[in-house]
Amino acid sequence: MFYREAGQYKTTYQSDMAIFPLRQDRIGIIIILALAYVAVPLMASDFILKTIMLPFLALVLAVVGLNILTGYTGLISLGTAAFMGVGAYACYKLTTIFPDVNILIWILVSGFFSAAIGVVFGLPSLRIKGLYLAVATLAAQFFLQWAFVRIPWLYNYNPSGAIEVPLRTVFGVPVTGPTAAIEVKYLIALTFVVVLTWVASNIVHGRIGRSWMAVRDMDIAAQLMGIKLLEAKLLAFAVSSFYCGVSGALFVFIYLGGAEAGTEFGIRLSFIILFAVIIGGLGSMIGSFFGAGFIVALPTILKFGLPAIGIAITGAIAEKIVVMVIGALTIYLLIVEPHGLARLWQIAKQKLRVWPFPY
Amino acid sequence: MKTTRLALGLGLGLVAGFAAVSPVGAQESINFVHNTYRTGAFSGSGIPVADGVRDYFTMLNNRDGGISGVRINFEECETQYDTRRSVECWEQAKAKNSVVYVPWSTGAALATIPRAHIDKMPIFSMAYGLSAAAVGGTFPWVFNPPLTYWDGASVWIQYIAQREGGLANLRGKTVGLILLDAPFGREPIPVLEALAREHGFTLKTYPIPPAEMQNQSSTWLAIRRDRTDWVLVQGWGAMNPTAVREAGRTGFPRDKVIGIWWAGGDDDARPAGPDARGYLALSWHQVGTNFPVIQDILRHVVDRGQSNSAREKIGENLYNRGVYQGMLIAEAIRNAQRLTGKRVVTGEDVRRGFEVLNISAARWTELGAPDFAAPVALTCADHNGHHAAFVIQWDGTKWNRASDWIRPDRARIRPMLEEAARAYATSNAGWPARSETCDQPS
Numbered sequence: 173m174f175y176r177e178a179g180q181y182k183t184t185y186q187s188d189m190a191i192f193p194l195r196q197d198r199i200g201i202i203i204i205l206a207l208a209y210v211a212v213p214l215m216a217s218d219f220i221l222k223t224i225m226l227p228f229l230a231l232v233l234a235v236v237g238l239n240i241l242t243g244y245t246g247l248i249s250l251g252t253a254a255f256m257g258v259g260a261y262a263c264y265k266l267t268t269i270f271p272d273v274n275i276l277i278w279i280l281v282s283g284f285f286s287a288a289i290g291v292v293f294g295l296p297s298l299r300i301k302g303l304y305l306a307v308a309t310l311a312a313q314f315f316l317q318w319a320f321v322r323i324p325w326l327y328n329y330n331p332s333g334a335i336e337v338p339l340r341t342v343f344g345v346p347v348t349g350p351t352a353a354i355e356v357k358y359l360i361a362l363t364f365v366v367v368l369t370w371v372a373s374n375i376v377h378g379r380i381g382r383s384w385m386a387v388r389d390m391d392i393a394a395q396l397m398g399i400k401l402l403e404a405k406l407l408a409f410a411v412s413s414f415y416c417g418v419s420g421a422l423f424v425f426i427y428l429g430g431a432e433a434g435t436e437f438g439i440r441l442s443f444i445i446l447f448a449v450i451i452g453g454l455g456s457m458i459g460s461f462f463g464a465g466f467i468v469a470l471p472t473i474l475k476f477g478l479p480a481i482g483i484a485i486t487g488a489i490a491e492k493i494v495v496m497v498i499g500a501l502t503i504y505l506l507i508v509e510p511h512g513l514a515r516l517w518q519i520a521k522q523k524l525r526v527w528p529f530p531y
Numbered sequence: 532m533k534t535t536r537l538a539l540g541l542g543l544g545l546v547a548g549f550a551a552v553s554p555v556g557a558q559e560s561i562n563f564v565h566n567t568y569r570t571g572a573f574s575g576s577g578i579p580v581a582d583g584v585r586d587y588f589t590m591l592n593n594r595d596g597g598i599s600g601v602r603i604n605f606e607e608c609e610t611q612y613d614t615r616r617s618v619e620c621w622e623q624a625k626a627k628n629s630v631v632y633v634p635w636s637t638g639a640a641l642a643t644i645p646r647a648h649i650d651k652m653p654i655f656s657m658a659y660g661l662s663a664a665a666v667g668g669t670f671p672w673v674f675n676p677p678l679t680y681w682d683g684a685s686v687w688i689q690y691i692a693q694r695e696g697g698l699a700n701l702r703g704k705t706v707g708l709i710l711l712d713a714p715f716g717r718e719p720i721p722v723l724e725a726l727a728r729e730h731g732f733t734l735k736t737y738p739i740p741p742a743e744m745q746n747q748s749s750t751w752l753a754i755r756r757d758r759t760d761w762v763l764v765q766g767w768g769a770m771n772p773t774a775v776r777e778a779g780r781t782g783f784p785r786d787k788v789i790g791i792w793w794a795g796g797d798d799d800a801r802p803a804g805p806d807a808r809g810y811l812a813l814s815w816h817q818v819g820t821n822f823p824v825i826q827d828i829l830r831h832v833v834d835r836g837q838s839n840s841a842r843e844k845i846g847e848n849l850y851n852r853g854v855y856q857g858m859l860i861a862e863a864i865r866n867a868q869r870l871t872g873k874r875v876v877t878g879e880d881v882r883r884g885f886e887v888l889n890i891s892a893a894r895w896t897e898l899g900a901p902d903f904a905a906p907v908a909l910t911c912a913d914h915n916g917h918h919a920a921f922v923i924q925w926d927g928t929k930w931n932r933a934s935d936w937i938r939p940d941r942a943r944i945r946p947m948l949e950e951a952a953r954a955y956a957t958s959n960a961g962w963p964a965r966s967e968t969c970d971q972p973s
Binding site for chain 1: 567569570571607608609611614615616618619622623625626637638641642644645646649712713714717740741742954955958959960961
């Protein structure tokens, strides 16, 4: 009823291929952005910002990154957390070696380091597929994690083996380190997410994205159509790792404010991000947001939300429920709805479009 | 249909999320949010500790109506030994005005230390976390008594010297260190290396990757091949029982295997069965229920069915460590009340309470724990104390004390810590100079 495209004519190819073809969608995205930029920092408490919004924004880029690799190109990776770690350590090294350069530049640049490492570990993907590729990326996970612990140069020979985020300012405003205001951190993370998501969305909707999807659907056919597998697959690894790297740098610099070598970027985080991709929806940008939001918010809501509305639940039980819910939902969605929450969202939109008629 | 229900669920979830931040009602009570890990890979060590702390504060509430008549509003925050969740618990503790934050993980301590002076909540990391936090001039908000891992390394070598008949007899011996291949595991290495150079023994390190915690057979073969005389264990979680079992399997004398205090849980030794007899560990407090304070816990908490712990587990080593931690924190709150004259104290007051912490032998007796632990005294400059520890030995069913008090080599450790604190302050540009005033202990 309200969500109907009647009267909106597409007169150019450009408008036909737009990411948001409906006016309602465009208005919706503007409202969401306005809410995110204005309402959330003004209204939400520190607790919400710190425990839900910041980890959500930091992780959503990793989910987008893995989605590019797994959802769009069909290559399974279990090394996501390690690539995030590369970003975090690269950013740490860069900002300690060149402290005067704007930290925001380094956060972005650290993504390129991660991309380079990603390409190296992506090479086997030319020969091996499916589960075997997952094992190869698992090797990346373990090797890189080992390197984070064993190469003291990476953490500047810190006796506790941790990277500690120093104070960095942009135009005199502290953006990292303990004295940075949470709202500033939030806005920075949000800007990174908005810009990079916009870029990713354009990539996957363009020629490159189409070649990835062709590779995903059948790589021999794609090759016959003239898509160079080497380039397509390595580019997918590079772009995916770039997103993971930026996500890792944000995770440590904007969200955690310090990390112990080797524990933060473990295999567990890789799996969590993979679950987020599956729950959110393989091959969907909005699904990445749903998945990351679900994974980040569920434990916090169960643990702190339920007691606040009077349902007595201890933290330990909440954690067990989280594991059960995520596990059950992952299996359920894999069997019933591989396109995850994003597909449910699409169904909802379609229903609204034709409402009150069933078809 | 599916979507409406989903939307409803999401909406409810959001409401719940926002409701979570509503402040807690504040009558006369002191809030204390305590990190625990009752789930996850390290829960085996986390549960007894959590039970000990919880039961001690429940006992204070039941027996005395709290501390100086103010009830302690004790809450647990589950972290799964995960830094992300621990940071969440920091926010939770802050939102609930907890008077102290207890990270129970090195990662969590590192992540929250820079926030402590801003959010005005002291951090109490008992014998773990950032060793350099012992330097109160740099870290006014962090406390890590009663001793650091570096002190532990010093106590290890002194104990070995005692058994070998003097430091001179260490020459030519080989000391092995099995360590968890993580920052925590490598903590003692610099001190052990310095001691090895000085006393002429060889130090061999055997790192165990976290993923291989339960597979140490090759490590113990290497230990045999190297003809190692003593083995030190710097481990946590599933690594410890595996080390003890492998020592038994390869026939390495168990009474020459010494764990750090976190390798001294009853469940670290028990699974190895008779093979574990003789295994040693460091500790700084007694085990068993033979103390008035533990008896009070049994009477006021366990008998009322308010404990989460099985009755026979009370008095075990890690349980008593939880009680020990509870006693130190309660004493700091008491000091804070005395210093400020207020009944309901804040995190800032409790920070001052920690700085004048002074539990003498007589005070331990007053607290219902005669000879339970060495006297603990902190100052504004020294937030650790480098207090004495002793060695305990597993007899097949329980731990027994196996040595006298051994004082760490403070003169050697302290300059190293101050150097580390300086390095921390320089690498964290803009680290604030101490502005907190210092209270005189009375």
